[in-house]
Every structure is written in structure tokens, then in C-alpha cells.
Amino acid sequence: MLSVNTNTGAMVALQYLDQTNAQLQTTQNAVSSGLKVASAEDDGATFAIAQNMRGDVAGYQAVTDSLNRGISSVDTATSAGQSISDLLIEMKQKALSASDQSLDTASREALNEDFTALRDQITAIVNNATFNGFNLVNGSTNQITALASSDGTHRITVAAENMSLSGSIVTITSTGSISTQAKASAMISTVEASLTNVDSALAELSSGAKKFSIQATFVQNLSDTLTTGIGNLVDADMATESAQLTALQTKQQLGVQALSIANQSPEIILSLFKS
Secondary structure (H helix, E strand, C coil): CCCCCCCHHHHHHHHHHHHHHHHHHHHHHHHHHCECCCCCCCCHHHHHHHHHHHHHHHHHHHHHHHHHHHHHHHHHHHHHHHHHHHHHHHHHHHHHHHCCCCCCHHHHHHHHHHHHHHHHHHHHHHHHCCECCECCCCCCCCEEEEECCCCCCCEEEEECCCCCCCCCCCCCCCCCCCCCHHHHHHHHHHHHHHHHHHHHHHHHHHHHHHHHHHHHHHHHHHHHHHHHHHHHHHECCHHHHHHHHHHHHHHHHHHHHHHHHHHCHHHHHHHHCCC
């Protein structure tokens, strides 16, 4: 039926053109953002799942930062312990040399000066082995704790090792010397015991650093897996979107042409009334 009041063909063409334009807008958004689900309007359920997973990834980043700080703190303590171990080896050599009964007074005094300088260097190392406010070798803290889970319920703890003079590890006193043959002879066993204790403490610190490192690797792998999962949920397949974009642009052009043809219907009616 030809009617001047109702152009059914134009109405149908316009409906399909509007649908095509809406689909084209969605595809263009996906191409621009790289996301097929960029907001809750695109797919509420998928967006909610992705947001929860993004929250977990952000939490694991905080966990990684905490573990890295713990690793650095333990590494600082380990470096200090290794330096102290080296100093104790030198101190043992000085004490052993000073224990020689045939040594003259001047030589023993020189050895004692070297010994006390090495002894005081231990204190300097202990006091400066600080990272991010934590010193695990001067007795200021008993342990260091790092996050191990994104919800904060699990943590990893590494015990501190006090390597200060006159302690349970380094048993050499702050006034210890080898100024006499008797003191030098007694100091040998003290230094040897301290060296054994320091090496044992280093093993404990190394074990703690390994715990942090293993957890950090696990957390990074888990975070990467979650990130991949988020991508699978919301990332757009650019090859598909490109093909879809081309098809919709063609469909849009055809829709415009169809609408133009439908709008010419009233002109046909005019021809019916020509004389």
C-alpha cells in the first residue's frame, strides 16, 4: 500500500540502521580501548568478575613489594654477617700470632692495635646494617615479617640474628684484647666460637631470605595467571573486531542507501496524480 502518512519501508530501514549504528559504536569502542568489556554496561557479570580479579592482582602487588622489602632487609643483614665473619677470621689470625710466647712486646702491641681496630669495626658494621628502618643484626628487633597473601591473613617471618659484641653469637666483649700472651691464647677459642656462631646465623638468614624469595616467585606467577585470566574475560580479539568493523561499516552504508530508497516512495505517489 502506498501512503503519504506512513512510510513503512523507511521505518524498517531506519530501525535496522539504528541497530547497525549501535553495533558499530560497540565495535569502535572495543577497537579504541582494546576491551570487549570496558564497563558494567557492556557485560555486568563479566565486569564484576574482572574487577574482583583486578583487586586480587593489586593485592598481590602489595605482597610482592612487602616480600621484596623483606628480602632486601635480610640481604643487608647477610652482607653484614659475611663481613663480620671475614673480620673474625682476621682476628683469629691476630690472636694466634699474639699467643706466641717468643713474640716481643712491641710486636704484640702492634697486633693488639690491629685486633681492637677489627673488633671495633664489627660494631660499626652492625650499627650500619639497616634497610628500610630494619636492622636484623643489632638486637633492635626480633624478626621481620612480610605479607604472603593478598588478603593479609598469611605472613612470613624471619628471625633476627644479633651479632653485636658481647652477645650470644659474637661473644667477644667490647673491651676484648690480645695485649698479653695469656689474653691472646684465651681469645683464640672465643673468636673461633664466635666465628662458628656467625656462620650458623648466616645460614639461618639465608634460609629466611630463601623463604621470602620462593614466596615472591609464587606470588608473581599467581599474579601473572590472574592477569591472563582477566585478559581472557575482557580483552577484545582485535582480528575479530577488525573484521566486524568492516562488515558493520558496509552494512551501515547499505542501510543508509535502503533508507534513501524508502524515502523516495512519496515521489511515486505524486506520479499517480500527474495528468
